[in-house]
Structure formats: structure tokens, C-alpha cells
Amino acid sequence: MQQTENLAPHVQDIARALQNRMEPDAIEDELRRYLDYGVPLAQAKKDIVRMHGGTFVAGEKKLADVLPDERGIEITARVLTVNPKEITVKGQAKTIFYGLLADETAKVPYTAWKPFDNLQKGATVHVKNASAKKAFREADRIEINLGDYTTVTPSDARLEIKDEFPAPEAGGARVSAEHKLRDLREGQSSVTVVGRVLDLREKTISTANGQKTLVEGELADETGRAPFSAWEPEKLPAEMKQNSVVRVKGAYVRSFRGIPNLNFGQYATVEVLPDRTLPNAEELDKPKPFHLGELEAAGGGQGVMVEGVVLEVKKGSGLIFRCGAEGCNRVLQKMECRVHGKQKGQPDLRIKAVLDDGHGAATFFANREATEKLLGKTLAQCQEMARDAMTIDVVYDEIVPKLTARRVVLTGNASHDEYGLQILAGDLAFAPERDAEAEAEKLYGSIVEILQEVGPQ
Secondary structure (H helix, E strand, O other), rough: OOOOOHHHHHHHHHHOOOOOOOHHHHHHHHHHHHHHOOOOOOHHHHHHHOOOOOOOOOOOOOHHOOOOOOEEEEEEEEHHHHHHHEEOOOEEEEEEEEEEOOOOOOOOEEEEOOOOOOOOOOEEEEEEEEEEEEEEOOOOOOEEEEOOOOOOEEEOOOOOOOOOOOHHOOOOOOOEEEOOOHHHEEEEEEEEEEEEEEEEEEEEEEEEEEEEEEEEEEEEEEOEEEEEEEEEEOEEEEEEEOEEEEEEEEEEEEEOOOEEEEEEEEEEEEEEOOOHHHOOOHHHOEEEEOOOHHHHHEEEEEEEEEEEEEEEEEOOOOOEEOOOOOOOOOOOOOEEOOEEEEEEOOEEEEEEEEEEEOOEEEEEOOOOOHHHHOOOOOHHHHHHHHHOOOOOHHHHHHHHHHHOEEEEEEEEEEEEEEEEEEEEEEEEEEEOOOOOHHHHHHHHHHHHHHHHHOOOO
């Protein structure tokens, strides 16, 4: 659990961003929940403000608190390095400058898109109206951009720059914190994980510098699974193969399609460990139980199992038709694809519903196989039902009473986007009946144990 002893300044930041539409006590409770789940403080603040429809108010902050895609940033920092670089913009040669800025909390790279007289090596400067973005394939979480509207003025502030933030180009090693795979969060950097390689494959992508080959795959430990991307495959040990156990140091986490992805960048190292370090692949490949609060905080996960109650079966469930254009597969609305226009349509079955487990809510999608299993009918039989009734709604009407208010278990992959948490369920089953009497006895026994430990008051 992160240190949370002084959250008052951060609660005030969130309150200002929400224009005081939310009570400070409620903000603090929500912020502590995020921190309990292991979400970095800066990311937690951003997520809470976004969820409640607010925008962060620009103001001076420390480098460690700067968030990706933030604008109007005001910081005080020391200029550690200044390096010119020639680029071509619209056919014209242009000189930009790059290097490192630092304060007491972090060192981050910067790019200055025009000359700044006060941007000198060793100078302490006050920067206004800068912006930030994610650093491209670097362990650093963000990069500062100094643009046309940025001002850089001298500052007499005294900054104590710490040695534990080594400059990346100097090759300094960062402190690499150990994590379990289920605890990975967007924005984490310099993490260490131990996992078994469930999948390993090469992939070729197009970059500004031409074709590049990287290695992708999936790692698993006793707590969960996570996809990974190794950007410099030539640095991977030859012994690293599918089913081997590895320790990765100095990796960083970025979300891809809403799921935390472990990236092995320039500063990552990979070591192959003895096979006995972790259980076998079959055991690790089994879905791991999560509650929706964990998945919301993590931004998603692979191979998850969630149990909850179906609150609502949404329209668009049952018999649907998909676009037949190559690579599309979109659901047709009135037999029309929003990209490819009028289509004959390919018949399919699915369930789209809302699940609540007491820790949160999520929309889930169950595929044709899961829908056929629930209905006890094949796709062909459902099409025949629709023809006889002269409406596809007849399949939806059969699903609603079967699922609504029922407790189910989903297994699949969870992701998070602007529409909230979603689960693509590869399997859907009704949860076993709960023994309320046994659960009550167990709870009573726990209370008795606590009272015995506390003793008479």
C-alpha cells in the first residue's frame, strides 16, 4: 500500500478540478481506494477527475505529478542537459533541442521546439504553459514539450536533485520495484516481475525508421497474466523460450486496447530462472478470480474470472447480423454497417449485459458459443425462431428472463476505455448456489475470533 498520510493537498487539487461538486471526504475516500489498489497517486487523481466529468486546473506542480497529455503545465526545474538536433519540417530544416529536466521528485526528458535563451545547462528555470506526452518506448513515464506558447525564465529556487534519479543517457540503473502481474498499472516504470512465458512470437511493425521486428507474448504468475512486448529482441537471452521462467527488471507498463501491457525497453534486462521457480504452465493459465474494483483500478486484465449479478440484458443481445466485409465484423444496425453501408449480413449470437459484483459494475459481451449454451439452442434454431415470429427480438426476449438478476461467473479478458470497464467473456456459467447458513456461521466464527483477540474492554 502506498503512503497516504497527507492526502489533503491532492484532495484540494481534485476538488478544484471538479469545481467543488464533490465533498472533500468523499474525494479522500475514493482516492484512498485507488491507492489501496496500487494505482500511482498522479494517475489516481487523473482518473477520479475524469470519471466525475472534471478537468485539472493548470498550476505549478512537481515533475513526478505531471500526467501524460496534460497541458498548461507550470514547473520549476534544473536543466541538466541541452542537446541540439536538426530535423526537417515541411521541407525546411529546423533546429530543436532536447535533454533532461529535474526537480526533487523526478528527472524527465524534454523537447524544446524553438530556442529559449534561458534554457542553459545547469540553470534553474521556471517554465509556464508547457505540455506533456508519454515518452516513446522509454522507461520514463512522460516527456515535457516546450512549444511556441511556453515561457522559460530564470528562477532562484534551490532544488535538491537526488542521485536516485539517474539520467537515462548516462546508463544509470533505476531502482526496480518488484510487482506481481495482477498489480501492474498504466504508467508504472522500472518494475521487476517474475513470470512463466505462456506465449512467444515475433512481430514486424512499420516505424518512422522502417520495418522493425519485436517479440510479443504473455507472462503468467500465481496472481494473473499480462501481455508483454520486447522492443529490442536481440537483447533477450537465447534460453528464453515458450514455457521458460524469466525475471524481467526495468520494464514499464503501458495500456494497449485497455489492458496493461508490460514493455521491455532500452533499459530492461531479462534473466532465465530455474523451471521450479513457478508452477507449471497449465496451472498458471487458469483464469484467476478478480473483483470489478480491482479491474477498474488496473484498467483491465487477461484471463480473469468475475462472479456477480446480471443487472440488465441490453438491447443488441440475441440474434444479430455482422458486416461481411473483409476484416470488419461490425454489428449491423438496420442491416447497415456504419463503414461499409448496406450489407446482407452474417448471422451471429451474442449477449450484451451489465454485471455488478458489489465492488463495481461492468458491461460484458458473451460470444455465440456462450449464448448457445445459455439458450440450449443453436444459431440455426434461433434463426428459425426469428423467421416464425417475424422478428429477431424473440431471441432477446428469451435471454432476458434467463439472465436478469441471476448470479453468473464470467471468464475472459477485461479492458477499460472511455465507456468504462468491459469484459469479453469466453465463457459464461451460472454460479453455484450459495449456502447462506454456512457463510453466516463462518462470519460468526471470524467475529468470535476477533473478539477473543481483543479481549474484554
